[in-house]
Amino acid sequence: MLLENRVAIVTGGAKGMGRGIALKFAREGCDVVVNALHIEGAEKVAEEIRAMGRKSLAVKADISNNTEVKNMVDETIKQFGKIDILVNNAGGVTGVQGGDTDTATEEDWDKILSVNLKGAFLVCMAVIPHMKKNKYGKIINLSSMGAVSPSVSVLHYHSAKAGMLGLTLNLAFELAPQSIYVNAIVPGPIETPFWDSLQPPGPGRDALFAAIAGKEIPLGRIGTPEDIAGPALFLASGLSDYVTGQIIYVAGGQPLSSHAATFLSSGEGPGG
Numbered sequence: 001m002l003l004e005n006r007v008a009i010v011t012g013g014a015k016g017m018g019r020g021i022a023l024k025f026a027r028e029g030c031d032v033v034v035n036a037l038h039i040e041g042a043e044k045v046a047e048e049i050r051a052m053g054r055k056s057l058a059v060k061a062d063i064s065n066n067t068e069v070k071n072m073v074d075e076t077i078k079q080f081g082k083i084d085i086l087v088n089n090a091g092g093v094t095g096v097q098g099g100d101t102d103t104a105t106e107e108d109w110d111k112i113l114s115v116n117l118k119g120a121f122l123v124c125m126a127v128i129p130h131m132k133k134n135k136y137g138k139i140i141n142l143s144s145m146g147a148v149s150p151s152v153s154v155l156h157y158h159s160a161k162a163g164m165l166g167l168t169l170n171l172a173f174e175l176a177p178q179s180i181y182v183n184a185i186v187p188g189p190i191e192t193p194f195w196d197s198l199q200p201p202g203p204g205r206d207a208l209f210a211a212i213a214g215k216e217i218p219l220g221r222i223g224t225p226e227d228i229a230g231p232a233l234f235l236a237s238g239l240s241d242y243v244t245g246q247i248i249y250v251a252g253g254q255p256l257s258s259h260a261a262t263f264l265s266s267g268e269g270p271g272g
């Protein structure tokens with residue numbers, strides 16, 4: 001097993017990619033702290049992990065709230081004594097509409113940046129002192145293809161996710177001498193509850209995904225949480241012990257497609 005005796009915190013671990021990563025790590029022998037905004041979802045995943053014979057703690061905490069973040073980290077140390085792996089996965093655009101130059105607002109900017117960039121910073125600031133103490137850590141930050149190759153205009157979200165790459169590179173540079181590895185995963189479109197507020201499940205979503213997959217993804221399909229969990233496991237384990245400050249695109253080859261041919265910006269996408 002690749003993560004035996006390791007302890008991980010996965011933020012936003014109740015569903016989607018976070019759940020997929022938490023379960024993958026547990027299968028490899030890792031004890032996992034599952035964080036989410038709502039305790040019920042986190043507890044369900046923690047139960048799944050305990051059923052595999054691993055230890056798991058569900059923690060309700062809003063990652064944009066520093067007090068809640070510090071409590072989560074204190075609770076983790078109390079229960080497990082160390083933190084080897086941190087996955088800054090929590091994020092999204094829930095509760096915010098639009099985001100182009102006609103629709104973006106200052107209020108939405110603050111809200112989105114707070115969850116999708118400041119949140120990861122706060123969790124890092126709380127976790128890293130414990131990693132420094134052990135002279136070991138693996139940090140994995142979730143960005144988005146929209147940060148580097150947007151196919152629809154969402155200024156605040158894409159700026160925040162681009163900020164995740166800056167955070168990754170700076171932390172990697174600073175912390176390498178202490179054997180704390182920091183890398184980013186840049187997901188393409190992955191089928192998770194993330195999409196529910198943008199396009200609810202149903203024939204409309206199926207058609208949208210089929211069109212995106214056909215026109216924008218060289219591998220010809222939308223990704224799954226398992227597609228992200230594999231690269232996350234690589235970055236969390238000893239398989240990547242000479243890898244830090246790297247940005248891994250997990251997007252079905254999407255960076256290979258041409259900007260001009262993007263489906264969402266062609267007027268055929270939702271609202272187009």
Ligand SMILES: NC(=O)c1ccc[n+]([C@@H]2O[C@H](COP(=O)([O-])OP(=O)(O)OC[C@H]3O[C@@H](n4cnc5c(N)ncnc54)[C@H](O)[C@@H]3O)[C@@H](O)[C@H]2O)c1
Pocket residue numbers: 011012013014015016017018035036037038061062063064089090091092093115119142143144145186187188189190191192193194195
């Ligand atoms: N699904 C995609 O197509 C896609 C593509 C690129 C990047 N991403 C990013 O990948 C990450 C995972 O996305 P997903 O698709 O699994 O999303 P999801 O909506 O399925 O799950 C996100 C999780 O984060 C939690 N969360 C949200 N805000 C939080 C907060 N303030 N504090 C604590 N938890 C919070 C939610 O409760 C949920 O459990 C996110 O950062 C998302 O922005 C998603």
